[in-house]
Amino acid sequence: MAAASAVRTVGRRSRRLFDIFVAEIPWTVSSKELKEYFSQFGSVQRCQLPFNRDTGFHRRYCWIKFSTPEEVQNVLQKDPHILEGSKLTLKQQIRRRRSQRKSQSE
Numbered sequence: 001m002a003a004a005s006a007v008r009t010v011g012r013r014s015r016r017l018f019d020i021f022v023a024e025i026p027w028t029v030s031s032k033e034l035k036e037y038f039s040q041f042g043s044v045q046r047c048q049l050p051f052n053r054d055t056g057f058h059r060r061y062c063w064i065k066f067s068t069p070e071e072v073q074n075v076l077q078k079d080p081h082i083l084e085g086s087k088l089t090l091k092q093q094i095r096r097r098r099s100q101r102k103s104q105s106e
Contacts, residue, residue, distance in 0.1 A: 035047045
């Protein structure tokens with residue numbers, strides 16, 4: 001049990017390291033296709049596309065990590081982002097320090 005809890009904690013922590021959250025991804029789009037699409041804006045270090053264990057399909061959202069802040073701005077400047085006829089919803093992840101998170105929750 002403790003190991004599973006630790007894995008979930010690490011997973012949550014790693015998501016905070018991503019630059020962009022992408023939603024409304026068509027079911028037919030793969031992680032590889034997302035990396036290829038977003039690589040036109042810069043170097044994609046990582047693309048995390050979670051899957052539903054019960055259905056076997058991805059959850060229609062992902063997190064993207066770029067090499068530099070300039071690449072993130074390149075992505076955010078373009079609108080709309082369309083893959084396979086569907087408009088993607090993008091949101092920049094805000095990186096906050098622990099001290100900022102604690103003071104906001106109090």
